[in-house]
Amino acid sequence: MKILHKFLLILICLGMLAGLGFVLGRSWLDYEMETIDALRTESDTELVVESGSTATGLINRLYMPKINRYLIKYWVKKHSRLAAVKKGYYLIPKGTGPEDALSMIVDGREMTFSITLVEGNTVGTALATIKNNKNLKHVLKDDFTESDLKKLLNVSYRSAEGLLMPETYSFVKGETDEKLIKRAYGDMIDFLHREYSERKKDLPYRNEYEALIMASIVEKETSVPEERARIASVFVNRLKKGMRLQTDPTIIYGVRDRYKGRILLSYLKDDNDYNTYLISGLPPTPIAMPGKASIMAALHPEDTEYLFFVAKGPDPKQGHIFSVNEKMHNQAVQIYRQSVKEYKKKHAAETDADK
Structure with missing residues (x-):
């Protein structure tokens, strides 16, 4: 009986030691897992994830040599949802922990x-x-x-x-x-x-491409957003009346590299398909890449009777003066010329003052 008693006592002690060992081991693992969770990238890191990459390997690349690779495997096993990493090119921001880093890669949030x-x-x-x-x-x-x-x-x-x-x-x-x-x-x-299918009625375009050509002209004619539909109305009105468009951006496009910042009289006489001072109707192609706003303006021009416009002054942001007839247009041209004259005079005075 004494022997049996001693044997049972030994078993109990061994069990207690095993339990204590398990608790201590589990506590140590939990501590190490918390240590991994607390890791942070030290800088923005560009990470290329190839086919066949593993979560364990990626954690190694991001945070080694700070942690034991066997502990990484255990950590990944605990976070099994983060194992299915996706191929791609990722930017892991500075201060990112392992769980957030892998979440980015699993979700495919590429750079x-x-x-x-x-x-x-x-x-x-x-x-x-x-x-x-x-x-x-x-x-x-x-x-x-x-x-x-x-x-x-x-x-x-x-x-x-x-x-x-x-x-x-x-x-x-x-x-x-x-x-x-x-x-x-x-x-x-x-x-x-x-948008062409929703266009305004009675526009003088035979197809979508002609609307695109018009939009490109509108794009080049003004840098004032609220003027686009009004600019488009001028060209639409001129087309309907059989008038030539006489728009300078098409002249510039037609002479290409010869343009050096000023439209010369010779350009207005140049025999090319983009010279809207000589040809009737639209030029054969767009003259630039029009944005969505200019396309919408070409498809939904304002209802106006304007046939002419000229810049208010040398600053494009000033916009334009619009006219319904040539007499009014000529008066607007004089306003423009006076504005340019005053601008040059002011600029010359400022230049002299700086000397």
């Missing part, structure tokens, strides 16, 4: 970049902007031209001018220049098609 195609620029300028963007993957040839763009978009227009929607586009690492261009084209076509 995004942006590129802006500017309203009023030509498609050639847009292509240069795309070519010079270092975050896009470039699959198009280095000497990719507007002719190549026509083939890529599979369009039969005379040029690809005006066919890309000027907008700020977000993209993730690895998106190609080709995909971005097709996005910009798709956005333009979708928007134009949708």
Whole structure:
């Protein structure tokens, strides 16, 4: 009996020791897990997650050599929902803990970049902007031209001018220049098609493309947003009356590199398809990339009888004076010239004062 008693006592002691060991071990693990939870990235970290990457491996890359890899495996096992990481390019902000970092990757919240195609620029300028963007993957040839763009978009227009929607586009690492261009084209076509179907009645456009041409002219004629629909009304009224558009931006587009900041008399006599002082109707293509507001203005011009307009002064933000006949327009031109004269006089006086 004494032997049995001693044996039971030993078993009880061993059990207590085992229990104590388990409790201590569990407490130690919990402490280590809390230590991992408390880890933070020391700086903004760009992280490329390839196919086959594991949560354990990513934690190692972000926080090693601060923690034991076996403890990382245990931590990941406890956070099993964070195991299904997604391929991509991520920016892990400074001060991010392991759980938040893996949550970003599991959710696929990739680092995004942006590129802006500017309203009023030509498609050639847009292509240069795309070519010079270092975050896009470039699959198009280095000497990719507007002719190549026509083939890529599979369009039969005379040029690809005006066919890309000027907008700020977000993209993730690895998106190609080709995909971005097709996005910009798709956005333009979708928007134009949708809005053209809701256009104002009795507009002198035979199709959506002619509306796009008009929108590009409106885009280049004013930098004052509230004037766009009024500018469009002038050109619509002139088209309906069979008058030539006589719009300077088409002259500039037609002479291309010869334009040096001033419209010369010789430009107005230049025999090209964009000289709206000589041709009737619209030019054959857009002259720039019109934004959505200019497209809407071309499709919903104001109801006016205006046939002419001229700038109020040398500052484009001053807007324009609109006239219903040539006599009033000539008076407005005199106001413009006087404003320019006063501006030059003031500028000269300020220059002399600075000397």
